[in-house]
Every structure is written in C-alpha cells, then in structure tokens.
Amino acid sequence: MRARAAVRAKHGSRDSGAAAAAIHLGRRRSSRGEELSVASLVARFEGLPVGVLGDLVVDEFVHGEIARVSREAPVLILDFKSSTFTPGGGANAAANLRALGARVQVYGRVGRDEPGRRLLELFEEKRIDRTGIVRDPSYQTPVKTRILAGGAHTSKQQIVRIDRGPMGQALPRAVGRAMLARLRTRVSKPRALLVADYGFGAAPPEILAAVRPQPAILTLDSRFRVLEFHGVTAATPNVAEVEHAFGVRVRDDDPAGLARLGERLRRALGAPAAVITRGSRGMSLFEKERRPLHFAPFGGDEVADVTGAGDTVISAFTLALAAGGTFPQATYLANIAGGLVVMKRGTATVSGKEILRALDQGPPARPER
Numbered sequence: 001m002r003a004r005a006a007v008r009a010k011h012g013s014r015d016s017g018a019a020a021a022a023i024h025l026g027r028r029r030s031s032r033g034e035e036l037s038v039a040s041l042v043a044r045f046e047g048l049p050v051g052v053l054g055d056l057v058v059d060e061f062v063h064g065e066i067a068r069v070s071r072e073a074p075v076l077i078l079d080f081k082s083s084t085f086t087p088g089g090g091a092n093a094a095a096n097l098r099a100l101g102a103r104v105q106v107y108g109r110v111g112r113d114e115p116g117r118r119l120l121e122l123f124e125e126k127r128i129d130r131t132g133i134v135r136d137p138s139y140q141t142p143v144k145t146r147i148l149a150g151g152a153h154t155s156k157q158q159i160v161r162i163d164r165g166p167m168g169q170a171l172p173r174a175v176g177r178a179m180l181a182r183l184r185t186r187v188s189k190p191r192a193l194l195v196a197d198y199g200f201g202a203a204p205p206e207i208l209a210a211v212r213p214q215p216a217i218l219t220l221d222s223r224f225r226v227l228e229f230h231g232v233t234a235a236t237p238n239v240a241e242v243e244h245a246f247g248v249r250v251r252d253d254d255p256a257g258l259a260r261l262g263e264r265l266r267r268a269l270g271a272p273a274a275v276i277t278r279g280s281r282g283m284s285l286f287e288k289e290r291r292p293l294h295f296a297p298f299g300g301d302e303v304a305d306v307t308g309a310g311d312t313v314i315s316a317f318t319l320a321l322a323a324g325g326t327f328p329q330a331t332y333l334a335n336i337a338g339g340l341v342v343m344k345r346g347t348a349t350v351s352g353k354e355i356l357r358a359l360d361q362g363p364p365a366r367p368e369r
Helices: 014-025 038-043 090-099 114-125 173-186 205-210 239-246 255-269 309-322 327-341 352-359
Strands: 049-054 056-069 076-089 103-111 129-136 143-150 157-164 192-197 217-222 273-277 283-287 293-295
Touching: 038 327, 038 352, 049 090, 049 173, 049 309, 056 090, 056 103, 056 114, 076 090, 076 114, 076 143, 090 103, 090 114, 090 192, 090 309, 103 114, 103 173, 114 129, 129 173, 173 205, 192 309, 217 309, 239 255, 239 273, 255 273, 255 283, 273 309, 273 327, 283 327, 293 327, 309 327, 327 352
Parallel strands: 049 103, 049 192, 056 143, 103 129, 192 217
Antiparallel strands: 056 076, 143 157, 273 283, 283 293
C-alpha cells in the first residue's frame, strides 16, 4: 500500500502537522497578524463567500442486483433496487464548497425540465444560493446516469453510463445577458469565483472576461478549452486535459517534461500558478519564478470511485486560497481532499472535519521539487 502521502506519522498531532506544513508549504499572516497554518485555514472555511460559475449537471445512480442473463441477448438482467440523484459538474463543485463550510452562490443555467427542477431542489436542500441561476427554456439540463450492478452481498460496480443533454448547447443572447447581469450584481461579494466549464455552454470565456470587477481569486477547471481562459489566479486540470490542449504526451518518468508542460500552461493562462492533477501519482504545483512542487497521492490504494474527484480538488484549493493560504498550502489541502473523496462511492463531498482528522495523523511528507 502506498504511504499516505501528504500526511502520515505514527505519533503525530494536528499542531505538529501544521508546524511541518509551515516549513515546506510557507505561511501567510491573517489581517490580525496571526500565522496561518494548514489546520487554521480549514477552520477559516466556515462562512466564506464563494461563487461558482459553471455547467450544472445532475448525476443519477441506478442500483440493481444481477438476476440472470437475458434470453434476448448476452446481457445481464438487473432487479432495480434504488435510484439516487446528486449535483454533478459545476453543481458538484458548489456542493463540495458547501460541505467544506463555504457560503455558496451559484451562477449558471438549467432548463425548464424535470432535471433542472430537481437540481434547484438539491441546491435548496443543501442551502446553496441559487438566485444566480437562469432558467433557459431552450436548454436540456445535462444528466449523467450511471448503472451499477452487483450481487445482493457485494459492492455494486458501474457497468454503463448514459448521458442526456448534448455538449455545446448554444447560449441564447438573452440568457447570456441575464447571467452576466447577475454576475455583475453579486460578483464583488464572494471572496473567490470558481469556474467549472464542462463544455455545456454556461461558462464561456466571453462571459468571464466581461465580468467587472473581477474577483480577487479566480480559479478554473475547464474540460476542453482551458487555453481559452486568461488572467485567472490558477487552474487545476488533469494531465490528460493539458496534454490534449497542447497536443503533447508526457511520460510518467519524465519530470523535466512535466515541468515544461506545467510552466507552459501557467504562462498560457497568464496565471501566477497552475496545478496539474496526476491521478495515482498525486498532483504538481507550478508557480511563477519557483521550482515545481510534486505532492504524492493521499490515501493509499483505497480508491472506491473517482467520480467528481476533480470538483473536490478545485473546491478545496479555491477555499484554501480564499481563507488566506499560499498556493502550496492550497495544493496540499486539495490533495488531501481529493484522496479522501475517492474512498467514497458515487459523486461525493468532503467536510472540513474529515480534512482535520487527516491532518491529525501527522506532519506532511516533504513535497518533492
């Protein structure tokens, strides 16, 4: 089993972990002159106002037990057991921010359809401010339905996914104006704005460029067009997305190539920092005029489901910056949050208490340069 990367010690404490983090990750001071450790940053998450501009998706999970093989075709017949709905895409980022303690305002669009209504209800249940959402009658709210199957006494495994709601749905001019008006009215209030662009048309670079004033912290997670956004604080794409954006391939055993790619991404974004997530190899931070920092993955081999892990990562990263953390501190906390969420099944969230319990396990390992 891999070592618990960012935090592991046999006889550690939260204070010792915070002290070690200060050595390797740097510290800022609060407005009252207090040094901000990673643990104190988590404590400051509660009530921080953060906005999310993004493509809002419904994640549906259909659970069934294997009954027999069909006579009609070589496929399984499942006995339906349950169906659950959770926020997905940019909505999952909002749910993760809320679970971490933030006060969340969502900007985006949903259709005048059943999935759109369900998504608004989910926001209401989680006490997420949905007044920035525009109802677009021409829009089909995206739904990702995952079919999970297994025996009566075994864990259910995903066997197929069905997507509804096409990519790249046009953003009508009136809807775009309405979204921009709501952003301009409220965007000065959040401490940070997280952009979750999944390619469904609700978070185009043009809308973000038209927002004035720009929030002090602006983070980006864009699935297909990360290079079209400029002037962000940081972005957190995965390595495959960056490779696709630049048309290159970086080997796992080529740290110099990864460093060049990370710096190329940071420069293209015009950002002071960029993070590339690398799955089972952790994540890497690239800061202006600093050597890269590489964080080994947290959590060993206990991966249950990677669904929505990127949303958890950028949520923790954004909130840590909003709380006054450094880029290394924010990446460190995002690494822990991502490691925790993949141990859960389905589209899940992580709480501040869970991160603090992880910190209690001991001081962080030294990030590699």
